[in-house]
Amino acid sequence: MTQESTDQMMAEGVHRYSAEKNWVEPSESQLIERLEWFKDQKLALMMHWGPYSQLGVVESWALSDEDAEWSREGIDWEANSQELKRQYMDLNRTFNPIRFQPHVWADIAKKAGFKYVIFTTKHHDGFSMWDTRETDYRITADDCPFHTHKYADICKHVFQAFRKNGLGIAAYYSKADWHTPYYWAPGMEQGSKSWRGPTYNPKEYPWLWDKYVQFNHNQIMELMTKYGDIDILWLDAGWVGHENQDIRLDEVIEKARKIQPWLLTADRMMGGKFENYITPEQTIPDNPIHVPWESCITMGTSFSFKYEDTYKSTKEIIYTLIEVVAKGGNLALNVAPQPDGRLPKGAIKRMEELGEWLDIHGEAIYGTRMCDPYYTREFAFTKKGETTYCFWLDKHEDNGHEKEIILPYNKHVQRIEHLGRASQLDFVQNDKGIVIKLPIKKDSIVDVFRLT
Known part of the structure; x- marks a missing residue:
């Protein structure tokens, strides 16, 4: 796949999304049932976290020379590209989030109304947040100061804590790895600039590409065999898998589903049988989508932690959730942890307020399905x-x-109630719709009506 074709797939690190027509319904009855489970959940907590969090910069992308213009702002990086990459890759030597308490994260998430977590086990930079045996570029390696901590195997403790609180587990995994020599092979750069893809043509070096395929398979199977029940394998880096970057995903997913037969896969931008649901990013589709989908949207301005970030208001978050659900999707709301392991206080406040709203109005969100006329800007229906x-x-x-x-x-409607209040409303139905008079002060965020 060329740089030009990846630009058509994404811009400034943000993926576009597959067309509804490219979605393929699974043939396995268990996966069909799990997709109904998925559509019931509605709200996920997405978390991007890694050594890059120390700098408050975008995750991974500064490593790609082709993406330098938008990804390297805010830091006086070295002009020499190789020195820049060395500086970035050495961030593992100072990453020491000693205030990380996974049970606190899980408790906050549960109270906020999240139903599953999407956690970055590894982003494109290749730093593994679990005790992988495939690379020394990992959270438990000797050169990472956090390796002696009781929560050093971060993925293990995140998954355990959230699972204990009844939340589902989605393991985010990047199919691209810019640290391993099997993908960005030293001395084999094609041209003077690095880009998102491999530094060599896999067709010309099949033996090297095979090593990369096996590397991916081994890492995925570690997550599938050593880290408990995984509900979703969330595969990023959609340019990997197209054209000459085939990582033979069918082989590893077949192995994984022998162990975890319920496993859903979100192979982004690929279409076909392993993209079990569609993943818009930082956007809400204009129209309802009639196949499973999930939009990942940041609470702040960035997926990774950003110092002094500006968070969306609670009202905007709730309106976003309502629009996504009314159009048939789930919202994956990204909250980035701080480099010390805590969640930012501003984000916690938003999460608490979201949870308070969902405590009252959640029955209109969770477990619902689309309902015509869906979303009209002034009204939404489930x-x-x-x-x-x-x-x-x-x-x-x-x-x-x-x-x-x-x-x-x-x-036809027989009864209308104001959700969260002990009030049945008088109404009249005519050819324009249902006429309601509200002799009460409007809710601070949104009024929700139950129609039966």
Whole structure:
């Protein structure tokens, strides 16, 4: 795959997403059932964390010369590309998050209403956050000061803590690895600049590419065999797998599913049988998508930790969740841990407020499915069995007076209740929809109605 073709797939590190028409329904009944489980969850906590967090810079991308223009801002990196890469790769020697408490993360996530976690076991830079035997570039290696800590095998303790709290586990794994010599092979650079792909043509060096394929298989199988039940294998670096970068994913997924037959795979941008759901990034599709999907969106401005980051308001996060769910998807809300191992206080506050809202309104989110007319900017709809939920996304300030609203819903309704309040509402149905008069002050974030 060429640099030009990867640019068509992503821009500034952000993936585009597969077309709905390219989705392939699994043939295995167990996977079909697991996709229904997936669609019930609605809200994931995504976490990008690694040595790069110390600098507050974007994860991995500064290593790619082709991506230098947008990824190297904020640091006076060395002009020499090889020296820059050495500086970046040496960040493992100072990564020591001694305030990491996985059970605290899990408790916060559960109270906030998250149902599964997507944790970066390894990003493109190749630093492994588990005790892998395939590379010394890992959290448990002797040259990483955190290796003596009781939580040194970070993935192990994250997965255990979240699993104990009843949350599902998605293991994020990058198919690209810019540290291993099997992908970026020293002395084999094609041209003067590094890019996202391998430094050599796999067709010309099949023996070297085979080593890279085996490296990926071995790492994936470590995660599948030594780290408990994994619900989702979340595969990033969508350019790997196209054209001459075949890592023979079918072989390793077959092995993995012999051990964990329920395993869903999100092989991003690949289409076909291993992209069990579609993954928009930093965007919400304009229209409903009628196959499983999940949009990964940052709470702040970056997937990785950024000093003095600006977080979205709680209202914006809730409105984002409502729109995603109304269009048939799940929201993977990314919260980046600090380099010391704690979650930022600003992020925790947003999570607590999100949890408080979901405690009251969660029945209109979890376990629901799409409902026509889906999302109209002013209203959003979901359904669960014979019950329909309507979200009134009123952007205007409430003046405290009685307000008449018309829900654009034409199916017959017998009863309407204001969710979270002991109030049954009077209404009239006509050819325009359902007319409701609200003699009450609008909720601070959004009003939700239960229609039966």
